Amino acid sequence: MRKILVIGSGKSTSYLLKYLLDKSTSENLFITVGDINISSAQSILKNHTNSNVIQLDVFNDKERSNAIKNADIVISMLPARFHGTVAKDCILHNKHMVTASYVSPEMKALEGKAKSKGIILMNEIGVDPGIDHMSAMQVLDKIRDKGGNIILFESFTGGLVAPESDNNLWNYKFTWNPRNVVTAGQGGTAKFIQENSYKYIPYHRLFRRTEFLDIEGFGRFEAYANRDSLKYQNAYGLSNVRTLYRGTMRRVGFSRAWNIFVTLGMTDDSFTIEDSENMSYRDFTNAFLPYSHKDSVELKLRHELKIDQDDVVWDKLVELDIFNPDKKVVLKNATPAQILQKILMDSWTLSKDDKDMIVMYHKFGYELNGKKYQLDANMVVIGEDQRYTAMAKTVGLPVAIATLAILNGKITSAGVQIPITKEIYEPILQELQQFGILFKEKEVPYLGYNPLNN
Numbered sequence: 103m104r105k106i107l108v109i110g111s112g113k114s115t116s117y118l119l120k121y122l123l124d125k126s127t128s129e130n131l132f133i134t135v136g137d138i139n140i141s142s143a144q145s146i147l148k149n150h151t152n153s154n155v156i157q158l159d160v161f162n163d164k165e166r167s168n169a170i171k172n173a174d175i176v177i178s179m180l181p182a183r184f185h186g187t188v189a190k191d192c193i194l195h196n197k198h199m200v201t202a203s204y205v206s207p208e209m210k211a212l213e214g215k216a217k218s219k220g221i222i223l224m225n226e227i228g229v230d231p232g233i234d235h236m237s238a239m240q241v242l243d244k245i246r247d248k249g250g251n252i253i254l255f256e257s258f259t260g261g262l263v264a265p266e267s268d269n270n271l272w273n274y275k276f277t278w279n280p281r282n283v284v285t286a287g288q289g290g291t292a293k294f295i296q297e298n299s300y301k302y303i304p305y306h307r308l309f310r311r312t313e314f315l316d317i318e319g320f321g322r323f324e325a326y327a328n329r330d331s332l333k334y335q336n337a338y339g340l341s342n343v344r345t346l347y348r349g350t351m352r353r354v355g356f357s358r359a360w361n362i363f364v365t366l367g368m369t370d371d372s373f374t375i376e377d378s379e380n381m382s383y384r385d386f387t388n389a390f391l392p393y394s395h396k397d398s399v400e401l402k403l404r405h406e407l408k409i410d411q412d413d414v415v416w417d418k419l420v421e422l423d424i425f426n427p428d429k430k431v432v433l434k435n436a437t438p439a440q441i442l443q444k445i446l447m448d449s450w451t452l453s454k455d456d457k458d459m460i461v462m463y464h465k466f467g468y469e470l471n472g473k474k475y476q477l478d479a480n481m482v483v484i485g486e487d488q489r490y491t492a493m494a495k496t497v498g499l500p501v502a503i504a505t506l507a508i509l510n511g512k513i514t515s516a517g518v519q520i521p522i523t524k525e526i527y528e529p530i531l532q533e534l535q536q537f538g539i540l541f542k543e544k545e546v547p548y549l550g551y552n553p554l555n556n
Contacts, residue, residue: 103132104509107169109158109188110179111135111143113278114202114228116489118177118498119146119153122505126152129506136169146489160184171195175509177501178203185209189216189223196221200505202228202497209518217517224513226520227504229460229496230259233481233534235334235520236500236527237541238464241479242338243524245468253344253474254467254550258315258325260351261493264457264484265320271418273353275450277458277485277493284443285371286350287329294331294347297550303327309361315351315463317480318542323461325349326357337522345550351461359418362407363442366390371439378436384427386441400425422449458485460492464541467548474548479541499537503530 136158186208
């Protein structure tokens with residue numbers, strides 16, 4: 103049997119493992135899942151005859167190397183910082199590797215060795231990055247094939263709560279790594295191009311510079327800029343594009359409220375707070391406010407940030423219980439971002455029957471025969487429950503399909519790859535449609551750039 107090693111069995115692996123198990127007999131597959139904590143994988147695999155679970159410590163060089171040596175292909179679902187280590191073992195043992203994470207400098211440095219040995223290191227094959235690459239390149243290539251010149255490309259993705267499970271004032275729940283949500287946008291200034299002008303938004307202004315998007319059947323959303331919209335400019339063949347903007351989607355009103363935490367400093371991950379384990383949620387909030395011997399924490403916060411008591415932003419803060427004097431942080435030597443994450447997880451964790459939602463929106467502007475055109479494309483995927491989420495579906499299925507395509511010799515280009523060529527994106531997008539992952543395209547009058555960001 104052809105042996106697939108999946109390292110890591112976190113939240114994004116449910117659909118990945120189900121797909122591989124469903125294909126295991128017809129494709130002659132044996133799936134081994136390696137993780138330090140084997141209970142999650144066991145609950146998904148359910149003693150399937152074509153699978154097993156091994157306890158695998160990725161920090162144990164011998165364990166990790168032996169597991170990779172015994173596989174035909176490796177899927178790394180570990181945190182991004184560990185992919186480079188796995189990839190080095192894959193090159194050593196002549197094994198292909200697939201991961202959903204961004205190409206890191208460490209991974210990019212392996213390009214020469216991977217190519218020389220004919221090894222495929224497939225990266226960015228999840229949802230964002232992943233489905234965004236493939237769906238965008240499919241349309242861009244179609245426009246170019248008919249002689250069009252791309253002048254505008256905007257792309258937005260959001261991991262959100264489904265309408266039927268949307269029961270808090272923030273219209274949001276965690277559907278992926280909460281830490282990444284809390285620290286989103288940090289570490290640099292957002293940059294993009296609009297009408298041939300470079301634009302920059304520093305972190306402290308990021309959540310106050312948003313634009314609105316409408317998705318038919320799902321209402322209005324807002325989007326804030328990704329840190330570097332120009333990262334894929336050359337890869338997408340958009341060196342002469344006039345507008346290039348990539349962003350993250352939320353429901354309208356989220357960013358304005360989130361900006362409160364940014365302004366106060368609660369999303370800071372660069373220092374630890376003294377005696378944090380003994381702080382209450384109220385103490386934590388008060389730590390970022392001026393001292394007053396007479397004003398309450400609530401009054402100080404409203405005065406400091408000029409929030410009216412009847413403002414919905416105030417209601418959102420109260421809903422999160424950040425003024426509770428009895429709930430304890432518990433975390434020792436925690437950063438503000440870690441404490442905020444713990445507080446948010448109390449309110450924003452998906453319950454057993456909650457459903458999440460992935461929304462993706464592309465806008466293409468192009469010139470053809472002297473006229474300007476605009477094509478809008480959007481994708482909405484609703485999850486089934488807390489385990490079989492839309493996030494797990496849109497991350498895991500592209501990974502699984504790409505893995506099988508490599509095993510079957512349908513993807514052959516060696517080296518560090520991302521899914522931007524027809525060889526990769528066409529068969530994967532076609533198969534994803536069978537799982538309800540597809541885009542609706544619509545020609546609309548050309549609107550150009552958004553005047554809010556001029």
